[in-house]
Amino acid sequence: MSRQQRDALDALLRSVPRGETPPTLEQQRSGFAAAVARPAPDGVVTRRTVLGGRPTLELEPSTASGRGRLLYLHGGGYVIGSPDTHAGLAGELARRAGLRALSVDYRLAPEHPFPAAVDDGLAAYRELLEAGTDPRDLVVAGDSAGGGLSVATLLAAREAGLPQPAAVVVFSPWVDLTLAGASIRSKEDADPIFTEADVRAYADLYVGAGDRAHPLASPVFGDLTGLPPLLIQVGANEVLLDDAVRLAGHAGAGNVEVTLEVLPGLPHVFQHHYGRLDEADAALDRAARFLTGHLEAGHPDSDRLEPVR
Template sequence: MSPSRESDSLRALYQGWTDRMVADPAMDLPTMRDMFDQWHSTASEPEDVRYKTETVAGVPVIWALPDGADEAKLMIYTHGGGFAVGSADSHRKMAGHTAKACGANAIVVDYRRAPEDPFPAQLEDSLAVYKELLDRGYKAENMSTIGDSAGGNLAVASVLKFREEGLPLPGCVIAYSPWLDMEHKGKTLDTNADTDALVSRAILEGMAGMFLPEGASPSDPLANPLYADLTGFPRLYINVGGVETLRDNGERLHALATAAGVDSTLSIVDGMQHVFPSMSGTAPEVDEEIQRVATWYKK
């Protein structure tokens, strides 16, 4: 089945960004951040969801609060953008749609970004927020980590960090189009190069160069969870777009998790671009996928 006409909005947005970056190879980071903050433009505003801003453990956040949500259930959302662009604001609508479908609240973490604050600053912010939420009385088993692209990496790596700190682990983890491989070895980085409108090897190499400080290893499991021991990891949901270059990252994470005995689900949606849930509320393929996520979450 061909992708819906509505789903082309994301490909068009990405192609526009790519064209701008190609036309201006010296584009400065503030301009790039302004451009990527339009990520929300392909999603609708979720109905019956309120937002509020707060600082939690010194980290700015946006709460997404669907009417009728189970107040005990909380999704900790880390946004994508190669650890350097994107923001809580650019991803609040996507988080709101997912939280509403799942009957939970969400908190979107505006973690520190590279290159000003390279790895592991992002994990430190995620850890600080998680500890504060535990102190506020949220139970670990009622929380989940969720994120897309680089934020999908953080959704996985944060749990590894929580485990390292001896904290109780969240009940589940959701990763949308996770970018995990800091060595750029995935086969679909080449086989899907002509169909992915945004993510290329050159972009990943540039983002990884900002994210990893001098001396950091691209095979550190906290930066590249494809090297992690996932034994005892919470149940995991991964989705990827069929035509994206990072499809292989999700497939490899699913294989690694399954081999470690983790209850892992992989959803590959044909014809979809990187982080296709960013079209929440506007494309039928996304609405169907969000419902699959919600069914899985409520199990």
């Protein structure tokens, strides 16, 4: 892996100017889209559809098999981001796993505060099952707030009596809106993107005066028993490091099969930088193998699903 690539990425992220006046919500959303958005990869066809009553981006790799489905929930602090800003990341994971993906445009705060995003995630998951998708053929993934939302959606599905999917992958998940993790403060200097104040501002917009320790807002405080196999990937240079570490520990305590990967010297959702950061490509390959491996486990007598290299 390239130290030069990591250092160049850190310098690039630190070069983003911070104005003296906080940006407006519209400026945050447009700025995030300009900074993060990457198009769907070559060989991945996109279509507009609706799932669970919400606009959804369907991503279909040319190598997709007939049965597997990936439900993707994008990041952005529950305030910014969309399936379009994450078409590259979701599409790249889908391409490497050979899976059709559906990325949901769930409602954002502050216009639609908690639990709107969870309601939309659950509605999308429920519709996939009601449309005949075998839960053994369904996997879930998300990044940052979308990682937390992925876990919260599965907790809500469990409470609704719905079956769990085959597996779930989360990148740099935000799972504690109380900001109790020590890394929120201890990793501020190492994190080239976020400060504690940044993360707190998103929590304020999403939950407001509500209960920030509610398990559907902060899944690290929930009972994770019964959730499917979980892969967590996180960078060591991010304020949300302890969210990922504590989620893994809590999942393990709930008898969930969990794999935690902490990558040294890397920032929040470093997977966005596939194609220009060796660690991002390797991490996405591992995530794809994790998903396809658990899809195969649900159909032990069928042909193997081979991830795309």
